Amino acid sequence: MKRRTFLKRSLAALALAGAGSSGLSLLGKSGFATQAIAGDFSKPLPIPPLLENLDTSGKSALFAMNVQRGNVNFFPDKTTSTLGYNGNFLGPTIRVRNGQRFQIKVNNTLPQVTTLHWHGLHVPARWDGGPRQPIPAGTTWNPDFVINQEAATLWYHPHAMGLTGEQVYHGLAGLFLIEDEVSDNLDIPKNYGVDDIPLVIQDRRFFADGQFAYVQNMHDVMNGVIGNYILVNGTREPTLTVPKGQVRLRLLNGSNSSIYRIGFDDKRNFHVIASDGGFLERPVPMNNIRLSAGERAEILVDFSGESAFALISLLVEQMGSRTFEAMRIAVKGTAEVTALVQSLRKTEKIPEGEASVHRSFIMETMSMGRGRMGMGMMGRRLTINGKKMDINRIDEQVKIGSTEIWEITNRSAMMMSMPHSMHLHDVQFQILSRNGRLPALHEQGRKDTVLIMPGETVRIISRFHDYTGVYMYHCHLLEHEDDGMMGQFEVVT
Ligand SMILES: [Cu+2]
Structure with missing residues (x-):
């Protein structure tokens, strides 16, 4: 009977997804294989093995x-x-x-x-x-x-x-x-693969013969290659079995270009405990979290109230349109951690006044003209500050030991509004503001990738310490990056 309740909930979630802009079309784009209507969910979720340390002493x-x-x-x-x-x-x-x-x-x-x-x-x-x-x-x-x-x-x-x-x-x-x-001593789940679960979430599309349909026409470059199947840890429609209690999910949006909203079919609350660069100061309650390509979040989900037969769905909504039942979670056995941790790690906020250099970056989707449709699409360009990546050009020089504020704007013309996801190498930054406002609590920790929606301006602050040399900053929608939406900064003495 529990199972029936679950199925109802699951169908409701799918129907909800159908209300999105693209509707719940289960027919794939022509030429692509189509999503199965009823999921299988018979396979257990594979956990990527830990890479073996060849230094058996464990010292290095x-x-x-x-x-x-x-x-x-x-x-x-x-x-x-x-x-x-x-x-x-x-x-x-x-x-x-x-x-x-x-x-x-x-x-x-x-x-x-x-x-x-x-x-x-x-x-x-x-x-x-x-x-x-x-x-x-x-x-x-x-x-x-x-x-x-x-x-x-x-x-x-x-x-x-x-x-x-x-x-x-x-x-x-x-x-x-x-x-x-700190991670050793916190009272959080840390038994890898048991109550500390890595989830690499990706979408893929396939040709009818089963090969990946990674084709890059102009549409795919601009919009990113968006798939019609969700893979979790490389598997379609898996089921994860977790113990009753607190379970830690390490979420990675490992897709090429999709932006996901991740939640559960029963809209349960969970607590975000870490962003890209590590622990937040304290857990932040949410019932869904948006992650752009490349972003991570660690969440704690409380499964202590489930019955022995409970099944919960992890839902992934793609780009504000389709929702997929990405994975099912079955509850069995007892967890080691049953209480929610109250505080995680003291994090120093980098004061704005410490920044000696301000830079601005315009991530732009622009048309090279010749009409808005058809041939005009061929002329679209993705740039940062009007430039495409050139490995022989250093775009920005940063003094070692300095603190800088980077103001990043997604300027997208009408009809060509694309989200972008800015990623900096070398550093973990802090978000000062999103459109002039403090970012949401779960975005106030350390970040290396930040989603910037069309028309948005995000200000970030970072210290450039320890290492000199050339690093990248780029859009982490990989089709944008490969098209040249990338620049280089050099940290100099
Ligand atoms: Cu982009």
């Missing part, structure tokens, strides 16, 4: 990883060609500690160049893994540096010039967790 972090080709059966009768780290699709979770020496041997077995970028990591420029650190086909790359950052849920993915979107889409992404004394 010593890892090896292959970038390789693979095959996955996303549909029972069809095989999809994929890419993965040490496997067919996605990669293992890398877990390190603040202060630990980190060494990894990245072996590129692909027939094309790749890179490995540590998204959100405060890292020496030469080991950043951006477009300036290519790993040519058949070669290895050997970063070696010390983790210099508080506990956080970061991730890694390729970042080679013009290839990021395609390589991520085919499966190159994984989580990168930093732990420290």
Whole structure:
């Protein structure tokens, strides 16, 4: 009987989704495979394995990883060609500690160049893994540096010039967790894969033969490649079984360009405990959270009141239109943590007065003219401050040790309003304001990626400490990035 209630709730959620602008069309775009009407949800949610530390003493972090080709059966009768780290699709979770020496041997077995970028990591420029650190086909790359950052849920993915979107889409992404004394000592769930669950959420579309439909026509470049299937940890329609009590979900929007609103079918409250760069000061109650491509959030969900047969759906609404039942959650057994933690970590707010330099950035979607439709679309351009990425040009110079305020505006002309998602390498920043107002509580912690809707202006403040060298700032909608919506800042002495 519980099951019937669940089905009703689930259908209600789908009907609600149908009220969106695109409606609940279960027919895919022509040429693309279509979403199944009734989900399967028989597969258990796979948990990415923790990457084995080759330093058995655990003193330092010593890892090896292959970038390789693979095959996955996303549909029972069809095989999809994929890419993965040490496997067919996605990669293992890398877990390190603040202060630990980190060494990894990245072996590129692909027939094309790749890179490995540590998204959100405060890292020496030469080991950043951006477009300036290519790993040519058949070669290895050997970063070696010390983790210099508080506990956080970061991730890694390729970042080679013009290839990021395609390589991520085919499966190159994984989580990168930093732990420290604070995360050790907080009374929060921390048993990886049991009550501390990583959720890499992505959408994909497929050709009828089962291959990923990663085609980049002009429409896809402008709007991003948006899929009609949701994958969680690389799996369609999985079920996660959690213990009764507090469960921590580490959410990553690992999609190429989608903006997700994530919540539950029964609209239950949860508590956000961490943003991109680590813990908030205290848990923030919400019942849905918006994450743009590249953003993360850690949430605590209380499953202590469920009956033994409860099933809860994790819903993902895509771009304000379609809602997908992304995953089901079954409750079984008893959790170690049953009470909600009250405070997490004291975080110093960087005072505005500390900033000595102010810069402004205009993220722009502009038309090069020749009519609004048809051929006119060919002339659309995505730029930052009127420029496209040029690896031989340094756009901004930042003095080491300085604090800066960056004002970022999404200026989109009528009929071409695109959201953008600004990501800075090297630093974790704080959001001072969104359209002149304080950001929501869950956006007041450390961030490395911020969604900027059409017409919005976001002001961020950051300290540029420790490392000199060249880093990227770019739109994290990967089709925008690959089209050149990216610039370089150099931290100088
Ligand atoms: Cu963009």
